[in-house]
Amino acid sequence: MKFLLHFPLLKGNNIRSKQTLSSKVTILVFSTLVVFMLTTISSSLFSYHSLLKINEYNKEVSIEFDDSLKNETEIMPSTTSVKKCDIFSGEWVPNPEAPYYTNTTCWEIHEHQNCMKFGRPDSEFMKWRWKPNECELPIFNPFQFLEIMRGKSMAFVGDSIGRNHMQSMICLLSRAEWPVDVSYTDEFSFKRWQYSNYNFTMATFWSPYLVRAEQVDSKGGLINVYLDEFDEKWTAQIKEFDYVIINGGQWFLRPMVFYENQKIVGCQYCSWENVTHLTWHNGYKKAFRTSYKAIMSVGKPKGVTILRTYAPSHFENGVWDKGGNCVRTKPFKSNETRLEGYNLELHTIQLEEFKRAEKEATKKGLKFMLLDTTQAMLQRPDGHPNKYGHWPQKNVTISNDCVHWCLPGPIDTWADFLLQTLKVEGVRSTPEKKDFI
Ligand SMILES: *[C@@H]1O[C@H](CO)[C@@H](O)[C@H](O)[C@H]1NC(C)=O
Ligand SMILES: *[C@@H]1O[C@H](CO)[C@@H](O)[C@H](O)[C@H]1NC(C)=O
Ligand SMILES: *[C@@H]1O[C@H](CO)[C@@H](O)[C@H](O)[C@H]1NC(C)=O
Ligand SMILES: *[C@@H]1O[C@H](CO)[C@@H](O)[C@H](O)[C@H]1NC(C)=O
Ligand SMILES: *[C@@H]1O[C@H](CO)[C@@H](O)[C@H](O)[C@H]1NC(C)=O
Ligand SMILES: *[C@@H]1O[C@H](CO)[C@@H](O)[C@H](O)[C@H]1NC(C)=O
Numbered sequence: 001m002k003f004l005l006h007f008p009l010l011k012g013n014n015i016r017s018k019q020t021l022s023s024k025v026t027i028l029v030f031s032t033l034v035v036f037m038l039t040t041i042s043s044s045l046f047s048y049h050s051l052l053k054i055n056e057y058n059k060e061v062s063i064e065f066d067d068s069l070k071n072e073t074e075i076m077p078s079t080t081s082v083k084k085c086d087i088f089s090g091e092w093v094p095n096p097e098a099p100y101y102t103n104t105t106c107w108e109i110h111e112h113q114n115c116m117k118f119g120r121p122d123s124e125f126m127k128w129r130w131k132p133n134e135c136e137l138p139i140f141n142p143f144q145f146l147e148i149m150r151g152k153s154m155a156f157v158g159d160s161i162g163r164n165h166m167q168s169m170i171c172l173l174s175r176a177e178w179p180v181d182v183s184y185t186d187e188f189s190f191k192r193w194q195y196s197n198y199n200f201t202m203a204t205f206w207s208p209y210l211v212r213a214e215q216v217d218s219k220g221g222l223i224n225v226y227l228d229e230f231d232e233k234w235t236a237q238i239k240e241f242d243y244v245i246i247n248g249g250q251w252f253l254r255p256m257v258f259y260e261n262q263k264i265v266g267c268q269y270c271s272w273e274n275v276t277h278l279t280w281h282n283g284y285k286k287a288f289r290t291s292y293k294a295i296m297s298v299g300k301p302k303g304v305t306i307l308r309t310y311a312p313s314h315f316e317n318g319v320w321d322k323g324g325n326c327v328r329t330k331p332f333k334s335n336e337t338r339l340e341g342y343n344l345e346l347h348t349i350q351l352e353e354f355k356r357a358e359k360e361a362t363k364k365g366l367k368f369m370l371l372d373t374t375q376a377m378l379q380r381p382d383g384h385p386n387k388y389g390h391w392p393q394k395n396v397t398i399s400n401d402c403v404h405w406c407l408p409g410p411i412d413t414w415a416d417f418l419l420q421t422l423k424v425e426g427v428r429s430t431p432e433k434k435d436f437i
Pocket of ligand 2: 104
C-alpha cells in the first residue's frame with residue numbers, strides 16, 4: 001500500500017529552538033570530572049530540552065506501509081519454544097537488511113540524531129543486528145508489538161536517551177502505523193503519541209534524576225537533588241501507564257547537592273566547605289529506590305516496570321569537553337572491550353536496586369522486567385553522532401556527541417530486546433496464553 005501523507009503540523013515543534021546553538025553554548029568545566037556530558041550543548045538542566053531542533057514536519061513524503069510482516073501472526077512463542085537464553089550477551093553480526101527506516105521515511109528523527117543529514121560519511125554502523133550467544137534475537141516486528149500493546153500504554157521515564165529510544169520506536173513502528181500527537185503540553189520532553197488502530201499510547205517523561213531536582217542558580221552547574229522525593233512531573237501521571245520503562249545515569253556524574261528529609265546530606269563537585277562531600281553512588285542508589293517506590297505506590301495496580309540499563313558513552317582521544325570524539329565505524333567484539341570504571345559502577349547499582357525492588361514487587365504481584373542493554377551498547381562505539389549532530393559552526397567549538405545514538409542506528413536494537421522480553425515474559429507469566437499481562 002502506498003499513501004501520500006501530509007505530516008501533521010505538530011504543536012510546539014521548533015518554535016522554541018530559534019536561538020542559534022552558538023549563542024547558547026557554554027561549556028562547563030569540572031576539573032574532577034572525567035566524562036559526564038549528557039548533551040553536547042547543554043549547560044543548564046532546565047533549558048536543555050528546549051535547545052534541540054526538531055525536523056521540519058510540514059513536508060510531503062511518500063510513505064510505504066509494509067504489509068509483509070502482518071501475516072506473521074504468532075504473537076508469542078509457544079511455551080515449549082521459550083528456551084532459557086541470556087539475550088543480552090552476544091555479538092553484533094552484519095545485517096544487510098538494515099536499516100528499517102531512513103531519514104526520509106521517518107519524521108521523528110530529531111536533528112541531533114540525524115547523522116546522515118549532517119554528512120556522516122560511513123553507513124555501515126546501521127547494518128548490524130545483535131546475535132545472543134545462545135539463541136537468536138528476532139528483528140522487531142511492529143505488527144506483533146502493536147498487537148501485544150493493543151489497548152495499553154507505555155511510558156519512557158528518564159533522560160534524553162529514553163527519548164532517543166522512543167523516537168527509534170516511532171520510526172520502527174511507522175512500518176505499521178504513524179501515531180497522532182496527543183501531548184498535553186508543548187514541551188517536547190513530555191510527548192504523548194496515540195496509535196489509533198491499536199488504541200496504544202506511548203509517552204516520554206523527562207526526569208534525568210528520576211527524583212525531584214531543582215537548579216540551584218541559573219548560571220552554575222549545581223543541581224539540588226531531593227533523593228527521597230517523587231518527581232511529580234512523571235509520578236503524578238504514571239498511574240495511567242501499563243508499562244513504565246525507566247532509565248538514568250549520566251546526569252548523576254554532574255555537580256549536585258543531595259537532599260534527604262529536606263536537609264542537605266552532602267554534595268558532589270561543589271566547593272562548599274561546610275557540606276560533606278559525597279560521590280554520586282549513594283544518590284544514584286537512592287534515586288532508583290525512590291522511583292521504584294513511586295511506581296509501586298502510585299503506579300497502575302497491575303503495571304509492568306522495565307529497567308533499561310545504562311548505555312555507556314564512548315569518548316576517546318580526550319574527555320567530552322576537551323576534544324574527545326568517537327570516530328570508530330565498526331562495533332567491538334565482546335572480547336575487545338570491557339565494562340569498567342564508572343560504567344560498571346552505574347550498571348552494578350542499577351542491577352542491585354532493580355533486584356531489590358523486584359523482590360518487593362513480586363510480593364505485591366507486580367511485574368518487573370529487565371532490558372539489560374549495557375553490554376550490547378558498550379560494544380557500539382560507532383553508533384553515536386560524534387560531530388554529525390549539527391552543521392559545523394564557525395568559531396564555535398561544540399563538543400562531539402558520543403552519548404546519544406544516531407537514528408537509524410544501534411539503539412533500534414532496543415526494540416528487538418523489548419519485544420522479545422515481552423514475548424518471553426508473557427509466556428512465562430501466562431501458561432494458558434490468554435491474558436497477556
Ligand atoms: C507473509 O507474506 C510474505 C509476503 O507478503 C510472504 O513472503 C511470506 O511467506 C508470508 N509468511 C507467512 C508465514 O505466511
Ligand atoms: C537525509 O540524509 C541525506 C543524506 O543521506 C541528506 O542529504 C538529507 O538532507 C537528509 N534528509 C532529511 C530530511 O533529514
Ligand atoms: C483504549 O484503551 C484504554 C486503556 O488504555 C481504555 O480505557 C479504553 O477504553 C480503550 N478504548 C477503546 C476504544 O478500546
Ligand atoms: C554552606 O555555605 C554556603 C555558602 O558558602 C551557604 O549558602 C549554605 O547555606 C551553607 N550550607 C549549610 C548546610 O550550612
Ligand atoms: C576475539 O574473538 C574473536 C573471535 O570471536 C577472535 O578472532 C579474536 O582474535 C579475539 N580478539 C582478541 C583481542 O582476543
Ligand atoms: C571568526 O574568528 C576570526 C578571527 O578570530 C574573525 O576574524 C572572524 O570574523 C570570525 N568569524 C565569525 C563568523 O564570527
